[in-house]
Amino acid sequence: MFQAFQQRRWPLLLLWVLIVAAIVAAPSVLPVFRLNLLGRFLSLAIVALGIDLIWGFTGLLSLGQGIFFALGGYAAAMYLQLNSSAGLPNGIPEFFSLYGVDSLPFFWEPFRSPVFALIAIWLVPALLAALLGNLVFRNRIKGVYFSILTQAALLVFFNFFNGQQKLINGTNGLKTDVTVLFGQMELGSAEMQRGFFWLTAIVVILVWMVLRWVVRGRFGDVLIAIRDDEPRLRFAGYNPTLFKTIVFAIAGGLAGIGGALYTVQSGIVSPQYMTVPFSIEMVIWVAVGGRGTLVGAILGAVSIMYAKSLVSEALPQSWQFIQGGLFILVVTALPEGVIGWCQGDGPRNLLTRLGVSRRIGTYPRLEMDAKEEVNS
């Protein structure tokens, strides 16, 4: 604690105290409707943390995180659908009868088990990300080509899920809110939603802690080195393909967890989670919050989504314009994002410009160089 103050990291510490306090206070302050929204936004923050890992630290801009998000959501929804369809004809979810399907498609079977579903939520997206990522990375496809490929993959998945009525109810998606869990409670009930809020908040903080551990040490240095100069890193004896595949899989798995938590709180998963604008929105959260700052990803996701829901209630048509404007503002004026700006020289420069703080007389470097001469 004392060390944190010494290193002038106390603003960040304060931020964390505020975040935790807000999370603890939220269930008793907010009405269930708002609490549910906050819970959803926190699940999106998990996705944003993954994007920050691959984009902010490693420099991989993925425009296809919606794939993994939706896969996690579908995995959760399939289990919940099966769970509530035991009393129905054939014991299979209701929508199947609409399309004349009377036996469960084979890949639904294992989702009867809650343990399998819990594992599939993160493992399926992570494995898919590892596979896709490895194919792309081993062929040394980088930069904007990687982004285009991920977006193309997103479109493929979107169209596939949209068209498969007989397998996963196509464009209608899978509903989860009427499922009964733990005996009596419906998933959509206030108690369950409160529980999911707590679960999501805990997962966000756990994920943040794990990622901080990942990016702090030499592993994180390798990621930054990949972002800065990947060929050079190869000649230092590292295999960037392996590192990139690993972080892309982690980000995919996190998107899956976020997707599952989002699905149970919104009550439905549908191919709409795989639209192009939604995946781009995810990237904007991280850009606005601050690439390479994990707190920035969380705050970016939650605050932009909260602004979106407030603005959409007041002025339904205007959100797209505001979001676009926000993105342009960040790209031109705050390339480091809000948190990145606060951590850098931003606040001091602003104070100087406003005349509150005094301009620094000399180059800080000059002073340092002078000290070195004395020492040598």
Next chain:
Amino acid sequence: MTTALLELRQISVSFDGFMALRDLNLSLKPGELRAVIGPNGAGKTTFLDVITGKLRPTEGDVVFKGRSLLGMPEHRIARFGIGRKFQSPRVFENLSVRENLALAVSLPKRPLSLLTSDLTATQRDRIDHLMEIVALQQRANQMAGSLSHGQKQWLEIVMLVGQAPDLLLVDEPVAGLTDEETDLTADLLKSLAGDHTVLVIEHDMEFIRRLETQVTVLHQGHVLCEGSMDQIQRDPGVIEVYLGATEEAA
């Protein structure tokens, strides 16, 4: 004859019919310091690309420590003991000097061991020692991007040394350095030879002379001649293709 550490056997590289290297033969003994010169377009950098696995030769074989390097990916060649310094300094600008060196000395360079283990005390001492060699201790926690051009060159050279390679390939280490820095770099490279085998590519004749070592002249992707600096400067072939044009510089 002692066995060579590195042997290039009849290497040819063709880019759509243009022969960047043709029938190149070269062998380096352990502990040797070798300078390679040649006019622009002589194939100096291509030849490093072949050794480090960035480029696959059209014909020929590269043998290092008795093993062919053909088809090995770059990072395996690097782990096998070949370090390369690039023409313009390439350090990781958003990492501190210490972190740059930590990446170089870390072993093994696998994801899991990087996550779960810390630098050993020996590795930490080595990092301190390497910073001392090039007088960067004061800058240990400064971002490498904020170093001067010469300091970046040196940082990159000690990063190479930190990798503990058997062979160091150094591409134009003194481009853009002051005279004083050039002299220090020459001394540094000379002190590295012996423990390591060092191959230096340079344009700067004065610098090559200071290395006091065997020189290989490349011309149009081919070895034109080999010998000491004085022998080379008397060679009529070399005078014609290389020194003839830049006599006053030599």
